[in-house]
Amino acid sequence: MKIATWNINGVKARIDTVLDWLKSESPDIACFQEIKSVDENFPREPFEDLGYNVATHGQKGFNGVALLSKRPFDEVLTRLPGDENDEQARYIEGVMSTESGVVRVGCLYLPNGNPVESEKFPYKLAWMERLHAHARQRLDLEEAFLLVGDYNVIPDPIDAKSPERWVGDALFRPESRRAFRALANLGFTEAVRSVNDDAGVFTFWDYQAGAWQKDEGIRIDHILMSPQAADRFESCGIDRFVRGWEKPSDHVPVWVRLAA
């Protein structure tokens, strides 16, 4: 089965692009971030027409995450536990049954955290601590569990074309990178780096300053697999070609294929 994640930067603005991609790549599960839509306005029908079950957790204007699955959801959970007062729609998790057992997928849109001297950076780090605590609990279930999405973290210098430009940025701050490592070190396997240590592997190119044309990319969209998911790993990829389409998102899809 194929599981994909993509920050689509607005479902309304991206609907045709997203549908084209789904038709050609047909993932079994697709996780979207930055839907920028409330649940009532999310265009469910075109996705349902392609055979997907749809679950959303949106808010007005910004953020918002969605889960699409060809198999029905056994269970859907929205919101990351750990802060009742957090109003930002950044997490949705679903459980699906397959021939090879249950698959649990957490779809996340981790806070950007810039500017670092604002309250946004501590919010990012606190959110990462909540994610860490939640992931630890989920790993205890010993299921095939994938934590996928826009992490807004550049894990290592090799994950940027020009790492020196990102020094001091919330995406590359030592605290952000350390928290990402600590999360992975709970026992996850990061899909892309488990099979590819090349430079120049990116998932995001800014709209500004000709970043795409100059390949000034960064790798900030990640797939973490629990041991039970990693045992079923077959392949993974980054749909870089989508960035060259008409009206692209600034991110491209990342996907993983698991046995059955």
Added chain:
DNA sequence: ATGTCAGCGCCCCGCTGA
């Protein structure tokens, strides 16, 4: 050095967030 885009509120532009 600069370069963008989406959504909102509200009036067809200026703001915010990324």
